[in-house]
Every structure is written in C-alpha cells, then in structure tokens.
Amino acid sequence: EPEVTQTPSHQVTQMGQEVILRCVPISNHLYFYWYRQILGQKVEFLVSFYNNEISEKSEIFDDQFSVERPDGSNFTLKIRSTKLEDSAMYFCASMGRTNEKLFFGSGTQLSVL
Amino acid sequence: GESVGLHLPTLSVQEGDNSIINCAYSNSASDYFIWYKQESGKGPQFIIDIRSNMDKRQGQRVTVLLNKTVKHLSLQIAATQPGDSAVYFCAENPSPGYGQNFVFGPGTRLSVLP
Numbered sequence: 401e402p403e404v405t406q407t408p409s410h411q412v413t414q415m416g417q418e419v420i421l422r423c424v425p426i427s428n429h430l431y432f433y434w435y436r437q438i439l440g441q442k443v444e445f446l447v448s449f450y451n452n453e454i455s456e457k458s459e460i461f462d463d464q465f466s467v468e469r470p471d472g473s474n475f476t477l478k479i480r481s482t483k484l485e486d487s488a489m490y491f492c493a494s495m496g497r498t499n500e501k502l503f504f505g506s507g508t509q510l511s512v513l
Numbered sequence: 514g515e516s517v518g519l520h521l522p523t524l525s526v527q528e529g530d531n532s533i534i535n536c537a538y539s540n541s542a543s544d545y546f547i548w549y550k551q552e553s554g555k556g557p558q559f560i561i562d563i564r565s566n567m568d569k570r571q572g573q574r575v576t577v578l579l580n581k582t583v584k585h586l587s588l589q590i591a592a593t594q595p596g597d598s599a600v601y602f603c604a605e606n607p608s609p610g611y612g613q614n615f616v617f618g619p620g621t622r623l624s625v626l627p
Contacts, residue, residue: 404556433614443557443602443617456614491556499545499606502615504556 402426404505406492412511413482421477421508423492431495432475433502434467436460436488443491449475482512525624532590534621536603539584543605547615548577548588551600560588560601590623598625 405424413419425432434446447457449467466478475494479486492505526532538546544565549557563570563577563586570577576589586603600622604615 435617442619443604445614445616448614458614501559501562502547502604503559504549506556 404492404494404503406490406505406508408508409506410509410511412513415484415512416481419479419482419510421479421490421492421510423475423477423505424473425475425492425494426496426503427473429494429496429503431455431498432467432469433493433495434477435491435493435504437491437507438488446477446490479510482510484512486510487512522619523622523624525626526593527626528595529592532588532593532597532623534588534590534601534623536586536588536618537584538586538603538605538618540605540607540616541581541584543607545606546577546579546586547604548575548586549602549604549617550597551602551620553599557602593623593625595625595627598623 404426407422411419430450432449435443436446437443444460445458447461447467448455452469464480468476475492477490487510489507489509491507493502495502524532524534547562548560550560551557561570561572561575561577563579565581568579574591578587588601590597600620602620603618606615
C-alpha cells in the first residue's frame with residue numbers, strides 16, 4: 401500500500417539553527433500538507449500546498465517557515481531559525497484529489513535545545 | 514471561531530465491549546469528516562470517513578454516525594480489542610474545495626481493559 405514517508409524520524413537541533421524536514425508524498429497525490437503536534441496536544445494545521453504554491457496557511461506558519469517541492473517527489477518544510485517552542489512532532493500528509501482521504505506520514509520528532 | 518471538539522477526553526472500556534467516541538463540530542459548511550487513530554509515536558491513521566450527504570457509514574468493526582442537526586459525529590467500535598487502544602481524532606474539512614485544510618479535534622484516549 402502506498403504511504404507517505406518522512407525523514408528523519410528524529411531531529412535534534414540548537415535554537416537558532418535551520419532545519420529541513422523532508423517528506424515523500426504518495427506518488428499520484430496532488431495536495432500536500434504539514435501539520436504539527438506538540439506532545440499530548442491535538443494535531444494542528446500548518447500549511448497546504450497545491451499546484452506548486454501555498455493554498456492556505458495557519459497563524460503558526462510565520463516567516464520562519466517555508467515549504468518547497470523541489471522536484472516531482474519531495475516536499476520539504478524549512479524552519480529558518482528554530483525556537484524552543486518549535487519542538488513538536490511534524491507530520492506530512494497528502495491527498496489525491498480534492499476533498500478525499502488525507503494520508504499522514506509517521507512524523508519527524510523535532511527537538512530544539 | 515470554527516472548531517472541532519470532543520465530549521470525552523478519555524474512555525476506558527472492557528475488552529469485548531463496544532466503544533463510542535464522540536465529536537462536536539461547529540462549522541455547518543463542513544461536508545467531509547474523517548476519524549483517525551493515533552498510536553503512540555506514530556502518525557494519524559485513517560479509520561473511516563463520511564460525507565455530509567450520509568448519516569451513517571460502516572466499516573470493519575467501526576461505524577461513523579453523523580448528525581448534522583446538532584453537528585455531532587461519533588465513532589463506534591464493536592467488540593473493542595486491546596489493539597484498539599490509542600488516541601482517536603475526528604477531523605473536519607471546513608472549507609471544501611479551497612485550501613483543503615482539515616481541522617482536528619483534541620482527541621480521545623481509548624484504553625481497553627483486559
């Protein structure tokens with residue numbers, strides 16, 4: 401069964417450093433997402449991406465965040481200067497067509513020290 | 514603002530009993546809902562979905578009920594098993610056709626007792 405894959409599974413970084421979280425969505429999917437989950441809390445929307453541009457973003461997704469689809473398979477989330485409060489599990493998700501099932505990867509646990 | 518919430522943050526059931534997990538949503542424009550299961554350290558796993566033109570949908574041991582009048586969603590798990598222990602989230606799509614942003618509820622932890 402096709403799945404969304406994310407790397408790395410764990411990322412530890414120093415405050416102020418840049419991190420790039422990587423995702424390979426399901427191959428024929430068109431809509432891509434990043435969500436995050438702080439330990440013990442609910443899953444929060446960050447950004448959606450379609451047709452090579454951001455279609456929606458939340459208040460969390462400030463100027464420190466950016467997304468990119470550098471080629472036909474990868475989808476990345478960059479945090480330019482990490483803060484302690486960026487520590488969370490980051491989930492990538494993809495959807496084949498509009499208003500269909502949203503499939504999640506297994507996440508990248510980001511720890512900012 | 515628009516939100517999705519759950520009535521019960523934790524639920525403990527005996528193995529073999531049926532479980533019912535509830536969810537309230539506030540956006541009457543939402544037309545698509547998904548229940549996810551999340552095990553510790555893993556990503557949300559799709560369980561079952563329902564569209565607003567239906568009020569009930571059944572899967573294998575799971576049933577989702579949608580009451581649009583009171584904006585309420587529930588997940589029923591029949592003959593609950595130890596492997597069902599997880600956190601369950603409901604998610605709604607409040608802006609179908611644009612942005613496709615799913616809003617998640619806070620989650621209910623289901624514990625299955627032996």
